[in-house]
Amino acid sequence: xxxxxxxxxxxxxxVPSIRGFAVLSAxxxxxxxxxxxxxPLAMYRAFGDAALVSKLYFxxxxxxxxxxxxxxxxxxxxxxxxxxxxxxxxxxxxxGLGVLGGQWVALALLLSTVAVATIFVCLNAYVLDYIARAxxxxxxxxxxxxxxxxxxxxxxxxVWLMGLWEPAPFLVSGLFALVLLVVFWVMRLxxxxxxxxxxxxxxxxxAYLGRFFAQPRLxxxxxxxxxxxxxxxxxxxxxxxxxxxxxxxxxxxxxxxSLTNAFLFTTPLMLRWMQRHTVRATVRVGFFMAGxxxxxxxxxxxxxxxxxxxxMSGSAFxxxxxxxxxxxxxxxxxxxxxxxxxxxYSSFRDVSGVVTPGAxxxxxLVAPLPGIFAVVGGGLFAMWALAGRLHPxxxxxx
Numbered sequence: 568x569x570x571x572x573x574x575x576x577x578x579x580x581x582v583p584s585i586r587g588f589a590v591l592s593a594x595x596x597x598x599x600x601x602x603x604x605x606x607p608l609a610m611y612r613a614f615g616d617a618a619l620v621s622k623l624y625f626x627x628x629x630x631x632x633x634x635x636x637x638x639x640x641x642x643x644x645x646x647x648x649x650x651x652x653x654x655x656x657x658x659x660x661x662x663g664l665g666v667l668g669g670q671w672v673a674l675a676l677l678l679s680t681v682a683v684a685t686i687f688v689c690l691n692a693y694v695l696d697y698i699a700r701a702x703x704x705x706x707x708x709x710x711x712x713x714x715x716x717x718x719x720x721x722x723x724x725x726v727w728l729m730g731l732w733e734p735a736p737f738l739v740s741g742l743f744a745l746v747l748l749v750v751f752w753v754m755r756l757x758x759x760x761x762x763x764x765x766x767x768x769x770x771x772x773x774a775y776l777g778r779f780f781a782q783p784r785l786x787x788x789x790x791x792x793x794x795x796x797x798x799x800x801x802x803x804x805x806x807x808x809x810x811x812x813x814x815x816x817x818x819x820x821x822x823x824x825s826l827t828n829a830f831l832f833t834t835p836l837m838l839r840w841m842q843r844h845t846v847r848a849t850v851r852v853g854f855f856m857a858g859x860x861x862x863x864x865x866x867x868x869x870x871x872x873x874x875x876x877x878x879m880s881g882s883a884f885x886x887x888x889x890x891x892x893x894x895x896x897x898x899x900x901x902x903x904x905x906x907x908x909x910x911x912y913s914s915f916r917d918v919s920g921v922v923t924p925g926a927x928x929x930x931x932l933v934a935p936l937p938g939i940f941a942v943v944g945g946g947l948f949a950m951w952a953l954a955g956r957l958h959p960x961x962x963x964x965x
Contacts, residue, residue: 589713596714597743600721604821609672621928628920635684654685662741666734687913708838715831726821788896794950795888796919813871827882847957853888854951857881862944868937
């Protein structure tokens, strides 16, 4: 009798949907969106040197990379729902340190970066648990569409708030972190589906890295994600610094990122274009056009506005790669390796967070800042060549 009085949604948690995961992604994007253009400026103000900022980003990326790879191992002791909660908690702590300002911003950035890696690993594992392989493309598209407001409004608003009162964007980001935490627990995702392996011991990080390196399709898909992320790193971190050093406004970086991210509203159209072609064709177009734009921006750097516009055009193709670039990896993951390979895949953020500032640090020893644009352009061209080896019918419904 008592059981009948309990609402159905309390007795049986609803199966997570594509729309539910899109909501989680949108809230997480709000946390990062308000700070993505604030951190480079805050770091540059606190330390006053682009090379030193690159070095700090490099060291933070190393720590975040190790942390992200350890998440699956840590979930042996801490259930996934609590690991996700810990990630959101680190984001909140980072916002708190950001409010303090000054050189505390470096530690704030470290916590925020580790938080992103933790949340991303857990969310990807949930997605692979509950979303069918054939629906992964639709999931990525809806996720980006829902995040469009955060990425189109957040960067310029964050820089504007910073101009009014430096702690303001960190407080707004912290508020969205609290909302994300509430929504996550309301969705009752738990610890995901359990895939049983007969008599198999729990894996350690080195073991699943070995399985990753034994699968060339996974390596290629991961490299696509790394270089795509390197492009975003240069656009988000070094475009604002380039604008300031070129005598343009310090608000240029945030405004450019917000305008670029307005293209997220066109992701359903991009998905239709991809469905009429193939994953391989989409990935190759994205890498070639983005590489061309970044390389040309390096040549056009004596005309700062021309370089900014070229970088903005290249970032539109990075958005296309955000839709299609992860599919070669996700479509190759075995069901029994969801959590482990989610950790490997999510490491692309941290690897790019090591490679990009590390390469920039070296480039700035011998060349001016636009040299960074040329280097990342070359990397994007290399991925265009590698994408030519993908199966021509990858992603085509059969």
